[in-house]
Amino acid sequence: xxxxxxxxxxxxxxxxxxxxxxxxxxxxxxxxxxxxxxxxxxxxxxxxxxxxxxxxxxxxxxxxxxxxxxxxxxxxxxxxxxxxxxxxxxxxxxxxxxxxxxxxxxxxxxxxxxxxxxxxxxxxxxxxxxxxxxxxxxxxxxxxxxxxxxxxxxxxxxxxxxxxxxxxxxxxxxxxxxxxxxxxxxxxxxxxxxxxxxxxxxxxxxxxxxxxxxxxxxxxxxxxxxxxxxxxxxxxxxxxxxxxxxxxxxxxxxxxxxxxxxx
Numbered sequence: 001x002x003x004x005x006x007x008x009x010x011x012x013x014x015x016x017x018x019x020x021x022x023x024x025x026x027x028x029x030x031x032x033x034x035x036x037x038x039x040x041x042x043x044x045x046x047x048x049x050x051x052x053x054x055x056x057x058x059x060x061x062x063x064x065x066x067x068x069x070x071x072x073x074x075x076x077x078x079x080x081x082x083x084x085x086x087x088x089x090x091x092x093x094x095x096x097x098x099x100x101x102x103x104x105x106x107x108x109x110x111x112x113x114x115x116x117x118x119x120x121x122x123x124x125x126x127x128x129x130x131x132x133x134x135x136x137x138x139x140x141x142x143x144x145x146x147x148x149x150x151x152x153x154x155x156x157x158x159x160x161x162x163x164x165x166x167x168x169x170x171x172x173x174x175x176x177x178x179x180x181x182x183x184x185x186x187x188x189x190x191x192x193x194x195x196x197x198x199x200x201x202x203x204x205x206x207x208x209x210x211x212x213x214x215x216x217x218x219x220x221x222x223x224x225x226x227x228x229x230x231x232x233x234x235x236x237x238x239x240x241x242x243x244x245x246x247x248x249x250x251x252x253x254x255x256x257x258x259x260x261x262x263x
Contacts, residue, residue: 041068042067042228043068043070043087043089044067044069044087044088044091045069045070045072045080045081045085045087045089046069046071046090047071047074047077047092047093047217048071048073048173049093049114049174049175049191049194049195050091050093050217051198052250053194053246053250053252054067054069056246056249057238057246060246061243062237066230066234072173073148073172073173074093074094074098075147075172076173077092078090078092078098078101082101086222087225088225089221089222089225089231089234089235089238091217092217093114093150093174093192094216094217095218097148098218098220102220104222105222105223106220106223107220107226108219109255110216110217110219110256111217111218111247111252111255112217112252112253113215113216113217113257114193114194114214114215115192115208115211115215115253116154116190116191116192116193116211116214117191117209118131118134118189118190119178119195119199119206120181120187120205120206120207121184121188122182125184126139126140126187130207131161132161132163134163134165134188135164139187139188141165141168141169142169142171142177142180142185142189143165143169143170143171143177143190144170144172144173145170145172150174150190150192153190153192153211154190156213157209160210160212161209161210174195177189177190177191177195178191178195178199178204181199181204182204193206194250194252198250213257214253214257217252219235221235
């Protein structure tokens with residue numbers, strides 16, 4: 001990550017924490033004039049498709065309450081870090097998203113994979129039975145923008161299937177797509193399997209899709225995180241078997257989607 005003067009780092013960190021509704025952490029950083037490196041907190045930037053499972057990871061790690069989590073689309077998180085925000089651990093929804101940060105990482109490991117599915121609104125109002133139905137007249141479809149991981153995955157799947165979706169709603173994160181579906185603003189949306197599973201209580205069902213290269217989720221320990229003993233310890237836990245079990249339980253696939261192993 002490029003160098004950013006301390007003042008700008010603090011302001012950027014505050015902006016991030018406001019977005020994450022983590023005002024207490026921001027206040028702590030302000031009182032010292034620097035991000036907390038005292039070993040009492042661990043700042044995690046996580047892709048929006050990890051929203052639910054990050055809560056479970058937070059609860060499971062060392063009794064819970066140690067993580068300050070900022071959720072957003074992978075591209076938003078990367079932009080925040082490039083603007084001077086600080087994180088100890090960053091998890092993106094594909095390998096490409098993490099590329100701009102690699103020079104600032106101490107280490108990196110792929111945690112899991114995820115498959116794209118076509119989520120259907122409650123009661124399937126458009127009567128979608130196969131992928132090609134989503135291109136039918138009058139079907140309201142929501143997709144991620146091509147610049148974010150779920151958008152790249154959607155383009156890959158549609159291209160492989162030879163399907164073009166006319167006039168879709170383009171969203172900046174997979175959770176925005178899911179909201180369109182759960183609220184009934186869209187008949188169908190391209191989301192990850194884990195998102196569709198998380199919305200089952202809202203009546204959302206899904207069609208599995210053929211993806212030639214399912215997304216792989218890398219976790220990076222930043223240079224700042226490597227200097228925070230608590231963050232380094234959390235990272236080692238995150239890439240270990242207990243966290244892998246939590247990810248698998250949430251529906252994530254193995255780190256190498258070509259294997260049959262749990263993540």
